[in-house]
Amino acid sequence: MMMMRPMFDEGVKEAQSIDELLAQIDKTDLLKEVNSEDSYAVNVKIDEVLSLIDRTDIVADVEPEEAYAVTSEDEAELERAYAIPRAQKSYKIAMFSWESMHSIAVGEVAPHLTNISSALEKKGHEVHMYVRTGKDQSAYENIEGVHVHRVSFELCENFVQEVENMCNVMVTEFFNTERFMGSQFDIVHCHDWLAAPVLLNLKKFHDRYCVFTVHSTEFGRCGNNFYGGQSEAIRGIEAEAINIANRVIAVSGVLCDELKEHNQFDWRNLRCVPSGIDVLPYDGELWDPAYIRGFYKVGPLDPMVLYNGKMVGEKGPDILIDAVPMLLASRPDAKFVMVGDGYMKDELIGRCESMGVSGSVVFPGALTGRQLIELYKTTDVVCMPSRSEPFGMVALEAWASSKPVVATNCGAPREFITHDNDGFVVDANPEGIAWGVGTIFANFDHARWMGSQGQLKASSDFSWVKIAEKTNEVYDEMTGFVPKKIGRVSAVASKAKKAEKKKKKQRKVQENAAVAFLSKMVGA
Structure with missing residues (x-):
């Protein structure tokens, strides 16, 4: 030595x-x-x-300030801040909806309302959500920073009147909240016609800043038909809310065009902000895909098609069923899992029996949560044979699960599906569906690649971080606030830069x- x-x-x-x-x-x-x-x-x-x-x-022996270390908690905080940049101006926001994941969930509005509220809260806003009361639920609950107000109201045989009753109670609770806070809400944000009476009250009689998000229209829900009676009353409520709202948000360009065509309002107030998705619940590997497939009578190597939606005309499940014989002609081992309920279900089951394809088609009913995610993860392709589709949340769910999509050109999915990259856009007929699904069956390697491309798109273009940012921009524009152009992450970037500088200083001392x-x- x-x-x-x-x-x-x-x-x-x-x-x-x-x-x-x-x-x-x-x-x-x-x-x-x-x-x-x-x-x-x-x-x-x-x-x-x-x-x-x-x-x-x-x-x-080093001075404390020189030995400063950025803790793991600090790094986690910075990471969260980077993920959802703080808003330059914070608002008190009142969200109104018929449904949510924290009360009663019915359709696509529930996850949208719940996730956008959570994302806006993480941006630094104070968010209050007004929804119906579910079974054994409290009137108020703070869930991850979001104030959830649940209301009870008088039920009625006339559904439109029942909705009016709900909205009247919501308005009362809205003002009770303001009195408790000692200040007013900055933004009133109502979702679909079921919350529109709240907007009509608060805009007409109290001149609040009001945003109306349209997830679908009565015209579209009726299969692109104008019916009388209750349907006509609902269209009237929608039209008035669209007309007087400070800003109208539609979840797709297709829906924007529909609103322009059938409503009289100032188009300059219309904005397009899509729905989003959290890909994390769909990520990861399944413990036993073969077992899950077997539960739905699908073999481990059988080509599998998943339909998830209501069994109603505008969703087009009958178009897919009529394409089944064509697909079985080339792949007799193919299986079709039709998830959902609706007035067409019995008719579709009968049609399968009459065509002799019942052994290849399964109708498990409506599924949610983990059961549905498992089906997304085990299928080869997700089919959306819609005749009308204002947005197409199913496509995002498929992509989050790394699955390609075959969708018709009769709705919003044609706007964001890149043909032969993350799915196929086809004509809304059995021949079109058979071509798209058959192309998937012909090259499963390419299908898996398309699914991975879809997952990338879902996690970037449709993240709730991005959707919250776009919604925040609508609020700023409406209220006249002009954000300073200091970078996308603004003050957070400055904080991170200082922390990194201190880490380098600490490392040099060491x-x-x-x-x-x-x-x-x-x-x-």
Whole structure:
């Protein structure tokens, strides 16, 4: 050991950092005069010293501000802040809806309302959600920062009147909340016609800033038909809310066009903000895909098609059923799982029996949660044979599960599906569906690649972070607030930069301390 110390000591003195020190250690001339046993001892000693670099006792004599370390909690906080940038101006927002995941969930509005409320809260807004009361639910609950107000109201045989009753109670609770807070809400945001009476009240009689998000229209829900009676009354409520709202948000370009065609209002107030999805619940591997498939009478290697939606005319399940014989002609082992309920279900089951394809088609009813996700994860393709589709949440769910989509050109999915990249857009007839699904069956490797492309799109273009940002822009524009152009992550980026600078400073202190420690050791 004594023969190598002068050379080793010289190398240490020249080293100004850990990287330079390691470079000196790796030079063979430092160890060439050391026998194998001593060389092993030196390497062990070096490993011991390096293991001490991040220990606090090495920098015990350093001033506290110089030894500042960014904790894991700080890093986690910065990561969260980067994920959802804070708004430059915070608002008190009142959300109104017939449904939510924290009360009674019915359709696509429930996850939209719940997730957009949560994302806006994370941006720094105070968000209050007004919804119906579900069974055994409390009137108020704070869920992850979102204030959930649940209301009870008088039921009625006339559904439109029942909705009016609900909205009247919501307005009362709205003002009760303001009195409790001692301040007014900045934004009133109502979702679909079921919450439109709230908007009509608060805009006409109290002149509040009001946003009306249209997820679908009565015209579209009726299969692109104008019916009288209750349907006509609902269209009237929709039209008035669209006309007087400060801003109208439609979830797709197709829906924007529909609103322009059938309503009289100022088009300059119309904005397009899609729905979003959280891909995390759909990520990961299944414990036993074959078992899940077997539960629905699908073999491990059978080509599988999943339909998820209401069994109603505008969703087109009959179009897919009529395409089944064509697909079975080329792939007799194909299976079709038709998830959902509706007035057409019995008719579709009968049609399968009459065509002799009942053994290839399964009707498990409506599914939600983990059961539905498992089906998405095990299928080969998701089919959307819609005659009318104002948005197409099923496509995002398929992509989140890394599955390609075959959808018709009769709705919003044609706007965001990239043909032959993350799915196929086909004509709304059995021949079109058979071509799209058949193309998937012909090349499963390409189908898996398309599914991965879809997942990338869902996690970026349709993340709730992005949807919340677009919604925030609508609020700012409506209220006249002009955000400062200081970068996308603004103050958060500045905070992160300062933290990174302190981390580098800490590392430099540790490096100097380690070099001094090694110098002292070899000179002993």
